[in-house]
Amino acid sequence: MNKAYNFRLYPTKEQERLFAKTFGCVRFVYNKMLGERIELYERFKDDEAKLKKYKSPTPAKYKAEFAWLKEVDSLALANAQMNLQTAYNNFFRDKRIGFPKFKAKHRDKNSYTTNNVNNNIRLEETKIKLPKLGFVKLKQHRYLPGNQIIKSCTISKSSSGNYYVSILVEFFQDVPPISPARENVLGLDFEMKTLYTDSQCERAEYPRFYRKALEKLAREQRKLAKCTQGKQQ
Structure with missing residues (x-):
């Protein structure tokens, strides 16, 4: 089973600056890729088969030109690419949804998602370890199941300036299988x-x-x- 747990974060000033930089880089990569998608769509919009086969570049393409992208979590940038691909596929599935739109700093929610790879995300007492940030203080008002596996985390900043983390965990329940017993049949x-x-x-x-x-x-x-x-x- 997968379940998400939301907790309040209390980052330091340095961690807040890195959060802001990551939000901006994720938004930048998303918009860069979307710009290329729009240009391609305008060229081949009459040939949807070619558009669907197009493989978008990875965020690594932009790191050579924009070196500051290397300062943030690479998995956050990869998830931005996946989010754009999902929005793009939804557009072709149902045109009424509309083409993906550019993200704006003051209009869209400041957030990014990162994945747990080689235990780079873990909870320890009143802190959570996040890639590139180290341990960030959090208020853990409820405990996670003992046999859980952290899959990913989504960090967000509210309009009031508070930071939150949504931890997606996978856990297993030892439930014995139930075999149905057929006693009476009624037509x-x-x-x-x-x-x-x-x-x-x-x-x-x-x-x-x-x-x-x-x-x-x-x-x-x-x-x-x-x-x-x-x-x-």
Whole structure:
């Protein structure tokens, strides 16, 4: 089973600067790749087969020109590429969704996702270790299952300036398999009047409230017909 746990982060000033740099780099790579996608789409929009076969470049392509991309978590940049690919595939699946849009600093949420590789993400007491950042203080208000495996983390910054981490974990539950025991078999055959007749020749017995109340209803309607408007009974 996969489950996400959200916790509040309390980074240092230096860690806040690295968070901000990572948010910006992820947004930059996403927009760079999207720009290339748009240019390609304008050239070959009449040939969707060619567009779907196009393999987008990896973030490593931009590191030679923009050396500051090497300062942040490479897995965060790789996830930005995956997010764009998902949005691109959704567009071809349903054009009503619309083509992916550029991300803006003050409009879109500041966040990035990184993956756990070789135990580079782990919880220790009141801290979490994150790639490139080291240990970041967090408020762990609930404990994770003992047999859990951390799959990935999504770090985000709220509009109020608070930082949060969403930890996606995979854990296993020792639940013994249940074998269904078949004791009795009952067949049902639809019938218009009684809904069904079963294989034991039993029929569903409707309460038939309306038919049982017809006599009382007729009596009350006769009383109502004799009433004068505005007169109390």
